[in-house]
Amino acid sequence: MTSTLKSVYHLTSFSWYVLIVKSLADKDGEELPPGIFVYGGPWKYLTFLNLLLQMSFFGLAAVTDLQPEEKSQSTLHRCKDLLFAVFAFPVGMFVVLLFWTIFAYDRELVYPANIDTFFPPWINHAMHTFVLPILLGEVLVQPHIYPPTKHALAALGLVGLSYLFW
DSSP states (O other): OOHHHHHHHHHHHHHHHHHHHHHHHHTTTSOOOTTTTSSSGGGGOHHHHHHHHHHHHHHHHHHHHTSOGGGTTSHHHHHHHHIIIIIIHHHHHHHHHHHHHHHHHOHHHHSOGGGGGTSOHHHHHHHHTTHHHHHHHHHHHOOOOOOOHHHHHHHHHHHHHHHHHO
16 A cells, blocks of 8 residues: 555544544533433543544554654554554454444443434444444555464453453
8 A cells, every 4th residue: 555545544534533532522511411421521431432542543653654664663663553453453343343232222221312412423423433444444554563362362351451440
């Protein structure tokens, strides 16, 4: 894939996630539906953490695209591959698939109808749908070097347990 296409893709994806996070931050101070953000604020939601993770990954990818080709195997590049393979892709897919599976079963469990007045439908899809095609596009645009499975699962498991017990 050409470096220009990769750069444009990464910068566009990063900008998209910045827009979404900024749109969510702009909601601060508005009248909240009952029960939302009671404990932990938005930080308790894996969806919000996933948005920050995706934004961080695509920001790092955009920065690594600026590196000269001879430095393509730098520490920064290895960190980007690790972040994608161990966190960004698995967590992103988990959020999309789990949200829509539970939503199809019983919407009130994950996204009660009263939240529609607070979050417009486009934000819901930005958080829970568009993550999938953006990550699949990343798989097509940029080949990644994957860490050993044991190390990747250990890191993902540690972060998952940290999320569950915080």
